[in-house]
Amino acid sequence: MTDARTIRFTLNGAPVSVSVMPHETLIEMLSLRLELKGARESCGQGLCGCCTVYVNGKSVSSCLYLAQLVDGAKVVTIEGINDGAELDPVQQAFIEVGAFQCGFCTPGFIMMARELLDVHPNPTEDEIRHYLIGNLCRCSAYPEIVEAVKLAARRRAAGTTPALAEELSA
Amino acid sequence: MLGFELSEPATLDEAFDLLADGDPGVRPMGGGTALMLMMKAQIFKPERLVSLRNVGGCFDGLRIDADQSHIRIGGMTTFAEIERSPMVLQHLPAVVRTMKTLANIRVRHVASVGGNLAHADPHLDLPPVWMAHAASIRIVSKSGERVIPVEDLFAGYYETTLGDGELIGEVIVPVRPEWTSTYVKVTTRSAHDWPALGIAVSANLQGQRVNDLRLVLSAALDRPTRLDAAENELRGSDLSEAALKRAGEAAVAEADIHSDSRGSAAYKQHLLRVHLSRAMHSLAGA
Numbered sequence: 379m380t381d382a383r384t385i386r387f388t389l390n391g392a393p394v395s396v397s398v399m400p401h402e403t404l405i406e407m408l409s410l411r412l413e414l415k416g417a418r419e420s421c422g423q424g425l426c427g428c429c430t431v432y433v434n435g436k437s438v439s440s441c442l443y444l445a446q447l448v449d450g451a452k453v454v455t456i457e458g459i460n461d462g463a464e465l466d467p468v469q470q471a472f473i474e475v476g477a478f479q480c481g482f483c484t485p486g487f488i489m490m491a492r493e494l495l496d497v498h499p500n501p502t503e504d505e506i507r508h509y510l511i512g513n514l515c516r517c518s519a520y521p522e523i524v525e526a527v528k529l530a531a532r533r534r535a536a537g538t539t540p541a542l543a544e545e546l547s548a
Numbered sequence: 549m550l551g552f553e554l555s556e557p558a559t560l561d562e563a564f565d566l567l568a569d570g571d572p573g574v575r576p577m578g579g580g581t582a583l584m585l586m587m588k589a590q591i592f593k594p595e596r597l598v599s600l601r602n603v604g605g606c607f608d609g610l611r612i613d614a615d616q617s618h619i620r621i622g623g624m625t626t627f628a629e630i631e632r633s634p635m636v637l638q639h640l641p642a643v644v645r646t647m648k649t650l651a652n653i654r655v656r657h658v659a660s661v662g663g664n665l666a667h668a669d670p671h672l673d674l675p676p677v678w679m680a681h682a683a684s685i686r687i688v689s690k691s692g693e694r695v696i697p698v699e700d701l702f703a704g705y706y707e708t709t710l711g712d713g714e715l716i717g718e719v720i721v722p723v724r725p726e727w728t729s730t731y732v733k734v735t736t737r738s739a740h741d742w743p744a745l746g747i748a749v750s751a752n753l754q755g756q757r758v759n760d761l762r763l764v765l766s767a768a769l770d771r772p773t774r775l776d777a778a779e780n781e782l783r784g785s786d787l788s789e790a791a792l793k794r795a796g797e798a799a800v801a802e803a804d805i806h807s808d809s810r811g812s813a814a815y816k817q818h819l820l821r822v823h824l825s826r827a828m829h830s831l832a833g834a
Binding site: 399430509 | 549550551552553580581584585587588597599601628632649651652653655657658740778812
């Protein structure tokens with residue numbers, strides 16, 4: 379059993395089967411075997427959040443998760459959070475507020491921010507900062523990230539996407 | 549990471565068989581968080597990992613006994629499940645508050661209570677909290693089971709008293725309505741750094757009077773440790789400044805604190821005096 383095993387799981391809504399080694403991590407399988415480059419390994423220790431994906435609806439650090447353990451699970455990556463036609467409200471908010479510079483950490487922040495809004499639809503600034511404590515932005519775009527999460531929360535609550543200038547002045 | 553074999557037994561008996569050969573390279577795995585870090589650093593090079601996530605039985609579930617006397621937390625219960633349990637919040641609020649200070653929510657979605665205890669890293673925040681709550685663990689093996697207080701699990705730095713083929717099946721926490729508890733994570737660098745010291749305090753108070761208490765110090769020692777002498781200074785006395793000062797000095801005298809990258813021994817002793825007193829005050833004010 380030190381050999382590769384074929385696992386079957388749902389990836390961004392579609393069934394896939396992949397042959398993986400026992401010591402392969404989920405991020406290695408996603409980026410090297412499945413060519414999904416949105417989640418990426420950065421710290422490799424679960425601290426920075428760049429490799430965040432959802433396994434069965436919960437965020438995990440895919441750098442600390444063995445690939446074979448997603449056999450039978452539902453896995454969602456940043457590539458799977460919108461329908462391909464329209465961006466997710468959190469993605470849209472990050473772009474409009476400019477909540478990044480280099481963008482390396484952005485997929486992880488967006489994945490965590492979406493989950494935060496599922497748990498706390500109307501988060502306070504403290505709740506936002508606390509939920510994102512495991513995400514690092516080396517460009518230090520934190521003020522804009524917090525602002526983008528607030529904007530996405532208002533949009534989700536309203537169910538609409540009014541003009542940005544109007545909302546920021548509200 | 550180097551190659552290894554990964555097994556996911558569906559029953560406990562099967563798990564015992566897979567773990568049976570006494571090889572230190574054969575290890576059980578809970579959530580795997582700490583193991584993954586050690587494997588990636590090549591500190592630990594397993595030959596076989598046996599995941600306990602499908603074994604079921606007492607390893608799963610989070611429940612309170614019918615007579616409301618004890619809460620039983622399966623060894624494979626994740627931190628996030630505990631943190632989000634209204635039942636745990638009602639009876640063990642200090643546990644839920646501590647959860648919020650542990651790593652981040654992604655880690656808490658995966659890390660298991662049993663694995664956390666078995667890891668026996670003295671810097672971990674939960675073990676002293678379980679000790680302050682007078683919790684026990686149910687240890688299961690092929691030849692039967694035994695229940696021991698959490699404090700009897702730790703033998704030293706990353707060392708437990710678990711024998712070959714023994715697994716932590718569940719954590720059993722008594723419900724003590726007369727007691728209040730808190731955990732103070734004292735970090736000396738960033739807020740989410742590993743603690744320089746952890747102080748878990750649980751007390752049965754009547755106003756300012758301490759009927760009974762449990763004080764546990766972690767991180768600054770090779771294992772989480774009850775502060776017996778400090779407890780004796782406070783048990784049956786009032787929370788006066790004089791009593792707290794005596795307790796602080798007793799704690800410093802009985803705890804063998806060493807210097808490390810998180811502070812000198814003298815500095816950590818000072819932190820212990822200050823934070824022990826503040827922790828007791830916070831309980832009395834609660």
